[in-house]
Amino acid sequence: MPRNLKQEQEQRFMHWAQARDRLALSLQGASIPEKVRAYRKLEKQILQETRTAFEKQEMQRRLTEDLLMATSAGPWRGFSPYLRRMEQLGYSSMDCRLLVCAWAAQASRGSPTGARKTAALIAAFERRVGSRKLHPELRKQLDEVLMRARRLAGLALANVSEGRARGRRSPK
Structure with missing residues (x-):
């Protein structure tokens, strides 16, 4: 991520990171399909809040990382x-x-x-x-x-x- 984020943009990224963290904690012990549904729902919500193409792509990357981690235990x-x-x-x-x-x-x-x-x-x-x-x-x-x-x-x-x-x- 670039080091020169505006304060407002930095706050949005922090808010989204906290939402991802809360979701990861709430999904401990959940099945893979439940995790996928939850991360896809969060992604939809976050992407509606993004304001720039950079924010959108970066959040898609981060949420895809979360989905990879969630699905790695399955087939x-x-x-x-x-x-x-x-x-x-x-x-x-x-x-x-x-x-x-x-x-x-x-x-x-x-x-x-x-x-x-x-x-x-x-x-x-x-x-x-x-x-x-x-x-x-x-x-x-x-x-x-x-x-x-x-x-x-x-x-x-x-x-x-x-x-x-x-x-x-x-x-x-």
Whole structure:
């Protein structure tokens, strides 16, 4: 988000963030369909309150993140429409992109399509951060999150097997 928000705009974003927080707390223990309905209802309300294209797009991104988190515990077919929507809207940050990799890994269990898409998301993330100079501890944390995501999606063993088949050592 830009750092030069007007005070009025800043207050609207704060109001919407608080509404999202309250909703997340109220939905603890709710079913995935209930969460989806509630977030879609909140989205409709918030989008009616937006005043600029920037506000609209940013709130769509944030609410799509909420929907991805809510649907990641379910099957891939319930998660994938929100993933496509996030890709169309664009990621709000690299942190968001990393979270989406982890959520996709969780949702991909038992889905070959989900596993392929998760592998592509992880590879894209690695390409984006690969050439950046990062603090060694941050790089280590990113690698650990991505390895857990691979393992959750059933990709860790496949990658090790592929490496061995090509005569490479397995990663340690």
